[in-house]
Amino acid sequence: MVIKMKIDMQLALKDVPGSLLRALEPISSHGGNIVSVLHSRGEKERVEVKVTFKIADQESLDLIRKEMEKRRIQVSNISVEGKRYYSKKILSFILVGHVIDTDVRDTIDRINEVGLVSDIDVVMPSPEQKSSVMMSVEVDNGKLERLNSTVEKVCKEKDLLLISSIE
Amino acid sequence: MKSARIAIIGFGVIGRGFAQALQQKKKYLKELGVELNIIAVCEVDGSLVNEKGIDLEKALKGELKKQSDWDSIKAPVVIEKHKPDIVLELTPGNVKDGEPGLGHIKKALSNGISVVTSNKAPLALNYSELMSLAEDNNVKLKFEATVGGAIPIINLYQNTLKINEIRSIYGILNGTSNFVLSKMDEEAIGLDDAVKEAQELGLAESDPGYDIDGIDTAVKVAILANSLMNRKVSFRDIKVKGIRDVTPEAIELARKHGYSIKLIGDVGNLEVSPRLVPKGDPLDVSGSLNAVMLDTDIAKDITIVGRGAGAIETASSLLSDVLEIVG
Structure with a gap:
């Protein structure tokens, strides 16, 4: 008999039809046996989901993680047999200024060198006026400070107002 | 007697x-x-x-x-x-x-x-x-x-919470800027209109810079840093960014994603800046109210809300x- 590992995974999913199914597919396709799915819908745009499943080995877990990353599914926490296996934080912030005109691609690329920009929302009243851009960035806990200083540096260079979260 | x-x-x-x-x-x-x-x-x-x-x-x-x-x-x-x-x-x-x-x-x-x-x-x-x-x-x-x-924040700590080590303090310490940001959020108006409304109600001076440029909050951050976190700092050591550049679109975007924008005094980091506060968070107070959240090692989070002026x-x-x- 093969003893399987118990995994608890916390996800932050977009509140749109089909997103839960899209998030669970990588688990089942890599032999995971889903035990429970709990979700809580708060006031935020994303739904927090806690999935508990069993898998054969570490390799399967890594494949599931990679597949989720590819699908841009936000994984905020993973526990293996109750112990934190890997922990990521999602940082949200708003940039105000000429965000698009100051080469938004470059801004994203520089942030992606430290974390992963997983969500972008833009409000641009007119090309002349300042735009506001909300970004969510997935980052390893150990790289938080580096991410903060990268974002601050970019904002200073491009004269953007940074509104970061207190979370 | x-x-x-x-x-x-x-x-x-x-x-x-x-x-x-x-x-x-x-x-x-x-x-x-x-x-x-x-x-x-x-x-x-x-x-x-x-x-x-x-x-x-x-x-x-x-x-x-x-x-x-x-x-x-x-x-x-x-x-x-x-x-x-x-x-x-x-x-x-x-x-x-x-x-x-x-x-x-x-x-x-x-x-x-x-x-x-x-x-x-x-x-x-x-x-x-x-x-x-x-x-x-x-x-x-x-x-x-x-x-x-x-709000009895200093005496609360010094008289009853002193055994706790404070890890961080976040505060909405200026009623005028909180009123302005709340109005921009509730009525989808620009900063200038919200400031005008505050002036009409006697909540803002004719030159609102001291409040909305974050100076008043920075002064209070310096006092809290010294008195509650034992930091030997002056007002001049505080990094300050006010709310003048906060646009109605930024407020709208924050609301859409479940946040309010508040002018926050971050005492641990000696910084004043507009920040995203989750809707429903204890610090998400509106109007001219003030709020201070202490994160301590034993008592954990303590938030105190009240009238910051008058x-x-x-x-x-x-x-x-x-x-x-x-x-």
């Missing part, structure tokens, strides 16, 4: 609020066995002085200059000559050099007189020097009214400091 002879320096909105509160609580103070005798009320151009006690009701009604006890002597002379037990320093703040409040406080402390103040600037600029001066002269310097108006509200903090000195 415990008693104290008090000199009030500065009889503007806050000074008058204190006098009113004192009148209002006369009976309670008597029951408590405390007699607070106001022997002097000092203004820029002179003072009312009467060792038997100033008639506060009369002082509140008319112009001080027209009263029989009026004398042209200024506050420093009153302090040295009459040596009150407590000086209430309530003059307006001046973040450039802290004067005239700084001079008044130093004069009182070096003359062995305890001080209660609502004047933020002297503490934000010279905290360590003033506390050492108080200690050297074996007197007290109390300043609850400098941060958060009626004459009579601030008098609550001043009276509480006076009573603590009287004992």
Whole structure:
């Protein structure tokens, strides 16, 4: 008999039809046996989901993680047999200024060198006026400070107002 | 019966609020066995002085200059000559050099007189020097009214939470900027219109820069950093970014993603800036309210919310400091 590992995974999913199914597919396709799915819908745009499943080995877990990353599914926490296996934080912030005109691609690329920009929302009243851009960035806990200083540096260079979260 | 002879320096909105509160609580103070005798009320151009006690009701009604006890002597002379037990320093703040409040406080402390103040600037600029001066002269310097108006944040920590180490303090410490941001969120209007509304309600000065550029919040961050986190810093060490560049679109975007934008004093990081606060978070208070959240090692999170300004509200903090000195 093969003893399987118990995994608890916390996800932050977009509140749109089909997103839960899209998030669970990588688990089942890599032999995971889903035990429970709990979700809580708060006031935020994303739904927090806690999935508990069993898998054969570490390799399967890594494949599931990679597949989720590819699908841009936000994984905020993973526990293996109750112990934190890997922990990521999602940082949200708003940039105000000429965000698009100051080469938004470059801004994203520089942030992606430290974390992963997983969500972008833009409000641009007119090309002349300042735009506001909300970004969510997935980052390893150990790289938080580096991410903060990268974002601050970019904002200073491009004269953007940074509104970061207190979370 | 415990008693104290008090000199009030500065009889503007806050000074008058204190006098009113004192009148209002006369009976309670008597029951408590405390007699607070106001022997002097000092203004820029002179003072009312009467060792038997100033008639506060009369002082509140008319112009001080027209009263029989009026004398042209200024506050420093009153302090040295009459040596009150407590000086209430309530003059307006001046973040450039802290004067005239700084001079008044130093004069009182070096003359062995305890001080209660609502004047933020002297503490934000010279905290360590003033506390050492108080200690050297074996007197007290109390300043609850400098941060958060009626919110008893400093005394709450120093009297009941001292065993805790504070890991971080986040605060909405300026009612005007919170009112402006709340209006922009609730009514989808621009900053200028929201400021105008605040001015019409008497919540903002004709030049709102001190509030919306984050200076007032930074001054309070410096006081909290010194008094609650044992940091030896001055107002000039605080990194400040106000709310002038916050657009209605940024507020709309924040709301869509479940956040409010608030001007936050981040005491641990010595920083003032607009930040995203999750909707429904204890710090997500609207209107002109203030809120302070302490993250401590034992008690964990503690948030206290209340009115951050207003004459009579601030008098609550001043009276509480006076009573603590009287004992």
